Amino acid sequence: MPMTYESMMAFAERWIAHWNARDIEAVLAAFADDAQFTSPLARQFAGRSVLRGKGELRDYWQKALARVSVLEFTLDHASWDERRRELTVVCQARLDGDCKRACEVMQFDETGRQIRGEAFYGAAVASL
Numbered sequence: 001m002p003m004t005y006e007s008m009m010a011f012a013e014r015w016i017a018h019w020n021a022r023d024i025e026a027v028l029a030a031f032a033d034d035a036q037f038t039s040p041l042a043r044q045f046a047g048r049s050v051l052r053g054k055g056e057l058r059d060y061w062q063k064a065l066a067r068v069s070v071l072e073f074t075l076d077h078a079s080w081d082e083r084r085r086e087l088t089v090v091c092q093a094r095l096d097g098d099c100k101r102a103c104e105v106m107q108f109d110e111t112g113r114q115i116r117g118e119a120f121y122g123a124a125v126a127s128l
Contacts, residue, residue, distance in 0.1 A: 030114045072093075101121070
C-alpha cells in the first residue's frame with residue numbers, strides 16, 4: 001500500500017466503513033501478524049489492555065461486538081505523519097445508546113502493514 005497523504009485519508013474512510021459493517025476480517029487485513037494493540041476496553045473482554053497478534057485482536061473484537069447491538073463510527077478527521085508512518089483517526093463512536101469522542105493512532109511499517117495501534121475514548125457527546 002502506498003502511504004501518501006491521499007491514500008491514508010482513503011484508508012481512514014475505509015477503516016470507518018469496515019467497522020460500521022462489523023467486518024473484523026477487513027479491519028484485520030491491514031495488520032501485521034505480530035501487531036500490538038492497546039485499548040482501555042480490551043481489559044473487559046481479554047483481561048488485559050495490550051493485545052498482540054491478529055488472533056488476540058480477532059478474539060477481543062468478536063467478544064466486544066457480540067455485546068453491542070448498535071455500532072456506528074462517524075469520521076471527524078484524520079491526520080498522517082509521513083515521517084513516523086502514523087495515522088490518527090478522530091471520530092464519534094456510537095455504541096448502543098452511548099456516543100463518545102474516540103481516537104485511534106495507527107503506526108505502519110515500511111510495507112504498509114499496521115504494526116501498532118492504540119485506541120482512546122473521550123467524553124460523551126450528544127447522540128448522532
